[in-house]
Amino acid sequence: MRISFLVFLLSFSAFAQNTYKKKAALLGSPFEIIVVANDSVQGYAYCDMAIAEVKRVENLISDWIPTTQVSEINRNAGIKSVKVNAEVFGLIDRALKISHLTDGAFDISYASMDKIWKFDGSMKQMPSEDEIKASVSKVGYKNVVLDAQASTVFLKNTGMKIGLGGIGQGYIADSIKELLQKKGCSSGLVNVSGDITTWGYQPDGSPWTVAIINPMNKEKVFASFPLIDSAVETSGSYEKFVTFNGKRYSHIIDPRTGYPATGIVSVTVFAKKTEIADALATSIFVMGKDVGISLIDQIPNIECIVVSDTGELFVSKNIDLKKYN
Template structure:
């Protein structure tokens, strides 16, 4: 439900005591960027290997595309029976339901149940019918996800219902990988999971990590540089990479799970938080909610920072945003 364009702005004054090692790989079907600071370049490379292994482990829990995963088993048993799952998946699902509740369903992991009637590969020439759109979301509804914490089970009440973590899964992965590397004594680094970015420590010269956010109306230009000294995670959701042009109008690939229609009004939403999962949940929900309701939601969480860009290029921010 999102496209993110966030790049790192790295310093060049690297001391002899600390080395910066970077690597870009494809994981979970997406681009992952790693930046690890360590006094030993060899160890830094080994830690990146550790990070990759952790991400592959998580994918084997939460992927809806791999048939052997816990999520796939939950989906296969929708409308049939509850499925016993790990505490990890139970907790992640519970947090996802929290985002659904606070956003009144603008965020919904059961969006995976939707019929794929919108095409964003250039092949669509006309809008789906009103009936098809209504039918496409008939199995969506976070209210039909049942968690039994005592038995550690997840049950989807409707036959054919599915859950998926394309919305917060990469943010969760960035957070978990960061926690693992910190536990192993890595002093500083960044995990950028296709735009779901989490950082810790500082650059080799002691300065904070910085993230550059692309202009949603011109992705070749940067419209904001954010210092990650107060918040360690930043996520941008946007509609400017994948869309359909029909009758001269642009339709976003970000679909409102309650209506089945593409979200409109906002070109991008950037959230800074203490975790990429949290930032992702809010950015996804606000893209659907729109400017007014999005800012109202953010006002309830003053610890977050938010930057909203309208389809017309107007920039709206929370009061605590500091742009460079």
Template sequence: MKYVLALFFFLFVYSSNAQVLQQRAVRLMGSRFDITIVAKDTVAADAYIDTVVAEVTRIENLISDWRPQTQISEVNRNAGIRPVKVDKEVFELTERALYLSRITGGAFDISFAAMDRIWKFDGSMSEMPSPEAIKKSVKKIGYQNILLDKVKGTIFLKEEGMKIGFGALGEGYAADKCRELMIGKGVQAGIVNGSGDMNTWGRHPDGNKWKIGVTNPIDNNELFAVLPLENEAAVTSGSYEKYVVFNDKRYAHIINPKTGYPVSGLSSVTVLGPNAEFANGLSTSIMVLGKKKGLKLLKAFPRYRAILVDDKGRVRATKNLNIDINSQLE
């Protein structure tokens, strides 16, 4: 359950004798990646950006569930047949995804990839799916049927027709890995933003923290918050861009993996914290869990901060955010 996220940079091209800020937008993992690097000159910055692109491509070739040659595609082809040995990196990513599934009671579930795509949000739906079709659509979803063997390094999907996918974690994981890679190479500052799953390090060359704007889900041409970031990730999940209306009721494109029905109650969740992968898992889960259960989940992870906007435009920010935000959007 990966969604186009509403985050915009406030970046100003700046150069001095010591540093330049270089940006590039590329298409990777089926999404737009915006890469920002601060380096001593444009040649060095471009070389570092090339390294980031290569790293994201490497990750995509490991975990994509739509590229037939990847290890995840091999796992899916062998659902109900046999365990598949995977690289340690893929195994550990799957392990973390299952942890998210357990702590959220299935609100997050990487086997969501097996859901029948009965909901269409491209304008082609003329009627609501039947209750029977909705129930059938989630029949193959169930993180409990994903078996990991740590000794052998294998993943086994117990039921034929099951699939796993990292659409809700992949871009965040890539942003985290690229940040780690760049810091290891001595790059002092930058941002890797994978379709709104972003991680930052260091500061803008002018000495200020990076700033991101969070889109107003009531009017997505406006921002309702500007947040400073330094060595921190930020992710937004939102249900306000893609939806259908039946019998005067709005059904958004974020689907509850346990019920097959679109979620309601929240229109936007922004999570900030040290890790983009986990922030994405939290934001996705909170959209499904709702405000009350979502805030309870966040209390277990005090290093993560959040802004929640409900369907009526009411805003709730966690106490550790330390920012003034209007309680009602218009």
């Protein structure tokens, strides 16, 4: 589940006459597209293309829309394989690779979980151990079977479901970037509810810039980072959590155990691809800061910032916050 923005944009430049943007509520979340163009006709045409691309991909991969290919896969769990197009197959394949990489901390079959945790203030006591165990009994990415030659997806067990929410918004941001570049847009920024990707430069030649705010104190900024043809994603739990016996449980659930992640309030991941940043941010939340940062330190060209529930800041090995303060 995506939360309110933990990443916000700095001022764009004094040359706003060549910068055009649109905001919309898409995918149940805030969406913003900013492009650099020669004139308003071209600029807003690019913005409209971006919005149309969101809707196109949503109608392929959403597990909430009954007519999508993902919904068809879920309806046929335990029954038969479902043929999907190359785009959907590729995204599911990459998502499964991340599931393997994170040993199931990221798991696209998370949609099989029973929703026994409530983060709307209605929970008065923790679910029982048996309820928690049963809630994830149908989860297991290893039971998702792909056939590359036939381009089919099969869920082995009845009642299984896959969901691409943990990677799909990042994929949509990347798809918009690729589309607009092909259409001749030389510079822009896409923000899909905190999944941000950029290309090119602002009209004055400066890079697009994002600021990472302190989730424990929204008036404070940890650091500002230039984004040059790259992406950033922040996942957080500072707004959606429950507390039992003095322990804070986030709304991000470990699909391996059924228990909410603990110890972290915010994870920011920098990568070249937004879909990777998207999936890994959730993974780090579930794995915890030590295991999560250790994993990031082993992957080239990916960095992260983790904020613990005590307000402490931890970073991967190649981030020097002093450089960006």
